Amino acid sequence: MNRLDKLFANKNNILNIYTTAGYPKLNDTIEVVTRLAEAGVDMVEIGLPFSDPLADGPTIQNSNSIAIKNGITLDIIFEQIKEIRKTVQIPILLMGYLNQLLNYGVSNFIKKAAEVGVDGLIIPDMPIDYYCSNYKALFIRNNIQMSFLITPQTSIKRIEAIAIESTAFLYVVSSYAITGNNHSINQTQIKYLNKIKKLELKTPQLIGFGIHSKETFTSACSYANGAIIGSAFIKALEDQDTIKNKVNNFIKKLKQ
Amino acid sequence: MNYTVNNKGFYGDFGGAFIPEMLHHNINELKENYLGIITSDSFQKEYKSLLKDYVGRPTPLFFAKNLSKKYNCTIYLKREDLNHTGAHKINNTIGQILLAKKMGKTRIIAETGAGQHGVATATVCALMNLKCIVYMGEVDIERQAPNVARMKMLGAEVRPASSGSKTLKDATNEAIRDWIANPVDTYYLIGSVVGPHPYPDMVARFQAIISEEMQQQLLVKTGKKNPDKIIACVGGGSNAAGAFYHYLNTASVQLIAVEADGLGVHTSKSAATTQLGSEGIIHGSKTILMQNKEGQITEPYSISAGLDYPGIGPLHAHLFKSSRAQFIGVTDQEALKAAYLITQKEGIIPALESAHAIAALEKISFKPKECVVVNLSGRGDKDMKTYSTYLK
Numbered sequence: 026m027n028r029l030d031k032l033f034a035n036k037n038n039i040l041n042i043y044t045t046a047g048y049p050k051l052n053d054t055i056e057v058v059t060r061l062a063e064a065g066v067d068m069v070e071i072g073l074p075f076s077d078p079l080a081d082g083p084t085i086q087n088s089n090s091i092a093i094k095n096g097i098t099l100d101i102i103f104e105q106i107k108e109i110r111k112t113v114q115i116p117i118l119l120m121g122y123l124n125q126l127l128n129y130g131v132s133n134f135i136k137k138a139a140e141v142g143v144d145g146l147i148i149p150d151m152p153i154d155y156y157c158s159n160y161k162a163l164f165i166r167n168n169i170q171m172s173f174l175i176t177p178q179t180s181i182k183r184i185e186a187i188a189i190e191s192t193a194f195l196y197v198v199s200s201y202a203i204t205g206n207n208h209s210i211n212q213t214q215i216k217y218l219n220k221i222k223k224l225e226l227k228t229p230q231l232i233g234f235g236i237h238s239k240e241t242f243t244s245a246c247s248y249a250n251g252a253i254i255g256s257a258f259i260k261a262l263e264d265q266d267t268i269k270n271k272v273n274n275f276i277k278k279l280k281q
Numbered sequence: 282m283n284y285t286v287n288n289k290g291f292y293g294d295f296g297g298a299f300i301p302e303m304l305h306h307n308i309n310e311l312k313e314n315y316l317g318i319i320t321s322d323s324f325q326k327e328y329k330s331l332l333k334d335y336v337g338r339p340t341p342l343f344f345a346k347n348l349s350k351k352y353n354c355t356i357y358l359k360r361e362d363l364n365h366t367g368a369h370k371i372n373n374t375i376g377q378i379l380l381a382k383k384m385g386k387t388r389i390i391a392e393t394g395a396g397q398h399g400v401a402t403a404t405v406c407a408l409m410n411l412k413c414i415v416y417m418g419e420v421d422i423e424r425q426a427p428n429v430a431r432m433k434m435l436g437a438e439v440r441p442a443s444s445g446s447k448t449l450k451d452a453t454n455e456a457i458r459d460w461i462a463n464p465v466d467t468y469y470l471i472g473s474v475v476g477p478h479p480y481p482d483m484v485a486r487f488q489a490i491i492s493e494e495m496q497q498q499l500l501v502k503t504g505k506k507n508p509d510k511i512i513a514c515v516g517g518g519s520n521a522a523g524a525f526y527h528y529l530n531t532a533s534v535q536l537i538a539v540e541a542d543g544l545g546v547h548t549s550k551s552a553a554t555t556q557l558g559s560e561g562i563i564h565g566s567k568t569i570l571m572q573n574k575e576g577q578i579t580e581p582y583s584i585s586a587g588l589d590y591p592g593i594g595p596l597h598a599h600l601f602k603s604s605r606a607q608f609i610g611v612t613d614q615e616a617l618k619a620a621y622l623i624t625q626k627e628g629i630i631p632a633l634e635s636a637h638a639i640a641a642l643e644k645i646s647f648k649p650k651e652c653v654v655v656n657l658s659g660r661g662d663k664d665m666k667t668y669s670t671y672l673k
Contacts, residue, residue, distance in 0.1 A: 075576075075577065076445060076577040076578045076579075077445070077450065077454055077563070077564075077578050079300075079301060079454060079457055079458065079461075079564075079565075080301040080303065080461070082458070083444065086444050086445075087444075090444075090445065093577060098575050099575065122562075123299055123562050124561045124562040124563070124572070124576050124578070125575070125576040126576075127560070127561055127562065127576065128559075128561060128572060128574075128575065128576030129576065149301040149302070150299045150300060150301055150562065150565070151299070152297070152298060152299060152300070155297070155299070173302065174301065174302040174303070175302060176302055176303050176305075176306075178303075178305070178306035178307075178464055179302060179305065179306070183305075187302075198302070198303060201303070201461070201462055201463065201464050201465075203303075203458045203461050203462060
C-alpha cells in the first residue's frame with residue numbers, strides 16, 4: 026500500500042501543511058519539511074514557485090516570487106526532495122501549475138517526481154478531461170496520485186466525476202476565494218461542507234483555503250478527513266527565528 | 282486548414298480552458314450561453330445600433346494617397362482610431378456588456394495595460410449603469426495617467442495590481458483572482474483574444490465588424506472585396522483578429538501580423554512573442570508565450586503599452602504555426618519613425634500600437650497596384666508624451 030492510501034486508511038484529522046519550495050531561503054525547504062514531519066504533521070504539500078500563480082492569494086504569491094529570486098528550479102526541488110526522503114516517511118505532494126510541467130516535459134517531470142519519492146500532485150489549472158485523455162495513464166504507470174479541486178459551485182454530478190479521478194484525495198475548496206483568507210467558517214460554508222459529507226464519497230477529502238488556526242482546523246476536520254494549511258504557515262515562516270522554532274511553535278498552537 | 286475554434290475551444294494545437302476549478306462554473310456558463318445570445322436577432326440589432334449611433338461606425342476606409350505613392354502600391358487605412366474612445370477596443374466592450382446584462386451580471390471587472398480597454402469598459406459601464414472595477418499594473422498607472430483619469434471620471438474604480446512585474450500580465454492575474462472570489466454577480470470583460478475559451482472566439486467575433494466593413498467598403502471602392510494584404514499589429518491580437526476574421530479562409534489574402542520588437546529581439550527588452558516564445562499556458566489558454574527555461578513567464582517590453590504582453594491569442598498562435606499569417610517585428614525606433622511619417626504624410630497621429638503596423642510597410646515588398654489595408658487600430662492622443670520626447 027502506498028503512503029497516501031495508508032495514511033487515509035489509518036487516520037483522521039489529517040494535517041497537511043503547504044510550504045513553498047526555496048522559501049524563505051533557497052535550501053530551507055529540506056529543514057522545513059523535516060521539522061514538519063518531526064512535529065507530527067501527517068503530510069506536506071510542496072509548492073513549485075511560479076511567476077503567475079492564478080489560484081493563490083498575496084501571501085503565497087509573494088513566497089513564490091521570493092523563491093524564484095532565490096534561484097529555485099524544478100531540478101533543485103527534486104534534489105531537495107531526494108535529500109528529505111532520506112529521513113522523512115510522510116506523504117509528499119507537489120503543487121504547481123501546468124505550464125511548469127509542460128515546459129519541463131510532463132513525462133520527464135512525472136518520472137523524476139516518482140524517482141525522488143513524490144506521492145502525488147495538485148495542478149489547479151489542469152482540466153480533468155485534458156488530464157484523462159493526455160496524462161492519466163502516465164501518472165498511473167508511475168504511481169503518482171492526483172488531487173483535483175472542488176468548490177461550492179461544483180455540481181454534484183461533477184463532484185462525483187472529479188472524486189473518481191482524485192486518486193490522492195479530493196481537495197475541497199472551502200469558499201469563493203483564493204488562498205489566504207482569514208475568516209472563521211460561516212453558515213454558508215457549513216451547509217456546503219455538510220452537503221459534501223452527505224455524499225459519502227469513497228475518496229478521502231481534505232478541506233483547504235482559509236484554514237489558518239486551531240479553531241478552523243478542528244472545525245474543518247468534523248466535515249472531512251482533515252485539512253490543508255498554506256498561507257498561515259507561510260506567514261509563520263516570515264518570523265525572525267530558527268526554522269525549528271518557527272515550525273514547532275506553529276504546529277504546537279494547532280495541536281494544543 | 283480550419284481557422285475557426287472547435288467545440289473544445291481549440292484552434293489547431295492552441296486554446297482550450299486551462300483554468301482552476303474555481304472558474305469552471307463561470308466559464309462553462311459563458312461557454313453554454315455566448316453563441317446563443319450573441320447570434321440572436323435581438324442582440325445583433327442592439328449591438329449594431331449602438332455601434333452605429335454610439336461608437337460611430339462604420340469607420341471610414343481611407344485611401345492614403347501619399348503613403349501609396351511612397352510605397353508604390355494602393356494603401357487603405359481602416360480608421361478604427363475614429364471610434365468613440367479612440368480605438369477598436371470599444372467594438373468588444375459594447376458586445377460583452379450587452380452579453381453581461383443578458384446574463385444578469387451586475388458587477389463588471391476588467392484588466393488594462395495602456396488603459397484603452399479600461400476606458401472602453403468604463404465607458405460602456407457608465408452607459409449601462411453597471412459597477413466597474415478595472416485592474417491595472419502599478420507601473421502602467423504611473424505611465425498612463427490620462428487614461429486613469431478618464432476611467433475615474435467615467436465612474437470606474439481603478440485597482441492597482443502590485444504583484445509580479447506590476448503590468449498587464451499581473452493586472453490580468455488580479456482580475457482572474459477577483460472573479461474567483463466573486464463568482465456569482467461578476468462578469469469578467471476581457472479586452473483581447475486571450476484567456477480561456479470562449480473568450481478568444483467571442484472577442485474575435487465582436488472585432489470581426491472591422492473586416493466585415495472592410496469587405497463592403499473595398500467592394501465599393503475597388504470593385505473587389507478582397508485586398509492583397511492586410512497588416513495589423515498584435516499584442517494579445519484583438520484588432521488583428523478583427524481585421525483578419527472574414528479573410529481567414531481566403532488564402533489569396535495575405536495576413537501580416539506585426540509584433541513589437543522593443544529595443545530588438547537580441548536584447549532582453551522585447552515583446553516579439555513568436556520570435557522569442559515557445560508553447561505553453563498563459564491566462565488559461567494554450568498558446569505561444571515568452572518564458573524562461575523553467576517555464577516562468579517573462580516580462581515583455583515595448584514602448585507601446587498595448588503590445589506589452591508576453592503571449593498572443595491562440596488564434597494567432599495557430600495562424601503563426603500553420604504559416605497562414607506572416608509575423609513581422611518592428612522596433613520602438615521604427616514605430617516612432619512611422620508615427621511621424623503617417624502624421625506628416627496623411628495628417629493622422631496614430632497610437633503607438635498602430636504605428637507598428639505602419640512601420641511594417643518599410644519591410645514588405647509590394648507589387649505595383651497591390652491593394653493593402655493597414656488597420657489603424659487607435660489614435661495617438663494617449664502617446665503624445667512619448668512622441669514629444671522623441672521629437673526632442
